[in-house]
Amino acid sequence: MPYRVLYSSVLMLHFNNLKYKKYENNKINNYIRYVTGNIWWHNDFMQ
Secondary structure, eight states, X not given: OXXXXXXXXXXXXXXXXXXXXXXXXXXXXXXXXXXXXXXXXXXXXXX
C-alpha cells in the first residue's frame, strides 16, 4: 500500500512538473513572439 501511494505521488509531481515547464515555455515563446513582432513592426515603420 505505501508503495502505491508513493508511486502515485511521484507521478503527480512529475505531471505537475511537466505542466509547469510547458507553461514556462509558453510564457517564454509568447515573450519572444511579442519582441520579434515589435521589431518587425518597427522595421516596417522605418522603411
